[in-house]
Amino acid sequence: MMTDLRARAKHFYNALDFNRPINFGLCDLIANGLDQSFYVENLHYDEDKDPIQELADQIDFAESAGSYLFTGNRGSGKTTELLRLATLLKELDCEVFYADMAEYLTLTQRVEVSDFLISMLGALSEKIEERFGKNPGRPGFFERVRSLLQSEVSFTEVKLPAGPVEFKAALTQNPTFKEELQRRTRGIIERLVTEARDFALEAVKYVRQQWVRPDRKVVLLVDSIERLRGVGDSANVREVFKSAETLFSAHADKLRFTALSVVYTVPPYLSALAGALGALYAGGRVYTLPSVHIYECCPEPGADPVASASGLAKMQDIVDRRYQGWQEFLTEAQMARLAQHSGGDLRDYFRMLRLIVTRAPRLTHLPVPDSLIADAEDAVRNDMLPIAADDRKWLARIRATHKPELPNLDALPDFARLQEGKYLLHYRNGEDWYDVHPLLHDEVKADGSE
Numbered sequence: 001m002m003t004d005l006r007a008r009a010k011h012f013y014n015a016l017d018f019n020r021p022i023n024f025g026l027c028d029l030i031a032n033g034l035d036q037s038f039y040v041e042n043l044h045y046d047e048d049k050d051p052i053q054e055l056a057d058q059i060d061f062a063e064s065a066g067s068y069l070f071t072g073n074r075g076s077g078k079t080t081e082l083l084r085l086a087t088l089l090k091e092l093d094c095e096v097f098y099a100d101m102a103e104y105l106t107l108t109q110r111v112e113v114s115d116f117l118i119s120m121l122g123a124l125s126e127k128i129e130e131r132f133g134k135n136p137g138r139p140g141f142f143e144r145v146r147s148l149l150q151s152e153v154s155f156t157e158v159k160l161p162a163g164p165v166e167f168k169a170a171l172t173q174n175p176t177f178k179e180e181l182q183r184r185t186r187g188i189i190e191r192l193v194t195e196a197r198d199f200a201l202e203a204v205k206y207v208r209q210q211w212v213r214p215d216r217k218v219v220l221l222v223d224s225i226e227r228l229r230g231v232g233d234s235a236n237v238r239e240v241f242k243s244a245e246t247l248f249s250a251h252a253d254k255l256r257f258t259a260l261s262v263v264y265t266v267p268p269y270l271s272a273l274a275g276a277l278g279a280l281y282a283g284g285r286v287y288t289l290p291s292v293h294i295y296e297c298c299p300e301p302g303a304d305p306v307a308s309a310s311g312l313a314k315m316q317d318i319v320d321r322r323y324q325g326w327q328e329f330l331t332e333a334q335m336a337r338l339a340q341h342s343g344g345d346l347r348d349y350f351r352m353l354r355l356i357v358t359r360a361p362r363l364t365h366l367p368v369p370d371s372l373i374a375d376a377e378d379a380v381r382n383d384m385l386p387i388a389a390d391d392r393k394w395l396a397r398i399r400a401t402h403k404p405e406l407p408n409l410d411a412l413p414d415f416a417r418l419q420e421g422k423y424l425l426h427y428r429n430g431e432d433w434y435d436v437h438p439l440l441h442d443e444v445k446a447d448g449s450e
Contacts, residue, residue: 066282
């Protein structure tokens, strides 16, 4: 019997794999995705306020190509929603490419427009070649950039990679090369931008030729940029976050292309700049995927948010679609507790469930006791502790007002750090608002500000 229980627990555990997005059958974009039957609709927003549908409509309605920004908290299911966007765009007769920038760019170092454009257009070049074959007589983008650098730039600390494969590897695996590339290309940025735009136009023409459709829209979805984050000391963390802000604000014009529409995922803290930043991009806003809709609405100042019964039911539905036998392990009340204490963060929700399921086979009876639920919550909470005194006071203010409480724009990197660490979660119920992660409510109250 214990062997059977262990087998069922393993099945439940592996059904909670959050690293595989739902790909809606688009295996040419992401091969190892989950089936569409796992998708639960309207998790993050009301049905009439679907940012993905709005974004698809903006791209479809626009006569010319544009660049768009898409963001959301880490763990909110952005890649799945980005792939849903791809399905909507395909239904609107667009040719869609998907690039995971984690495969082309080191996401723990500061980014500049030079290495970002090289990585992004290099990714597009590879994706087009995978789908249609190499454009005869036209070198790929990594080859082009290498030739440009060879003629225009002198590398001293590192060698220029021997070929396109080595160039791509150096961008993701050699921090010294990336830093040298940034330094050496600052004097030829305009030349590099021109090369990127020329290549994008040629790439779109080539794709259209394959379909014999001179007017077909071509869209590139650029994923994982929201994972840009520093490591080590606070100065490095701030530098990386600041570089992301500079890239998408100061260099917004360099991220637009004549015939290629691009959707960029960006760090969620950039939404705090939405009034200014959104105006620089097509659609006039930053399209945001908030945390799962587990609360009714933004509470009044000083009040706690009220749990949404329908939102918590959808969180349970996510698990039910993956493993219908979950009732053997947990009660509905326990599932609701985990959903609410996750704050609507799907990754934390799945993580706590996995921690519980691995201990289930050692119990004498099921469902699991509440002590296991508390242990799983403590494990996730402890990853966010300790909280610095200044952060605790800031979080207490946000908890009271449900607004960012940014003292000035120089504090954006710290705001980014709080969102990246999931101390702070973003919601949308008629309006955008924020709350401290539910597992930290008592910690923030300890400040005495509430």
